[in-house]
Amino acid sequence: MLKSQAKYAIGQVVRHRLFPFRGVIFDVDATFSNSEEWYAAIPEEVRPAREQPFYHLLAENEEDYYLAYVSEQNLVADTSGEPVDHPDLPELFGEFENGRYPLQFPLN
Template identity: 70%
Template structure:
């Protein structure tokens, strides 16, 4: 079954269901839109279905900042209220309000 309605929104802070990272969503693909090589690099037992939204995140963990591409089934809302420290967040978003960044560019 094709799921076309995204559960999360651009600007929302989320965390990975299993891996220790969190981030802010900056783009959404309604279904998988990456390379087969990337998809096949995921162990088969952990490989998500392609017919669901996939999210582009400005992600962070304890040691680094990066971008991540994550299936909807592997994300949960981050209720910590903590800002995402990724250096590009301020370039894309405004203030953090209730777990979601305002759209509209640099912080002033």
């Protein structure tokens, strides 16, 4: 069944359900839109369905900052109230407030 409505929003802080990282959503694909190689590299027993929203995250863990592409089924809302420290955040978002980041729009 195709799920067309995204559960999470751009600027929202989320956590991965299985792995120890969190991040800020900066884009959403209505269904899987990455490469076949990327999809095939996921072990079959944990490979997510393609017919769900996939989220692009500015992600962080204890050691590093990176970009992540995660299925909706593998995300949960982050309720820590803590900001994310990803160095690319200021390029896309304003200051952390009320548990989320507002989009930063050019003023020109």
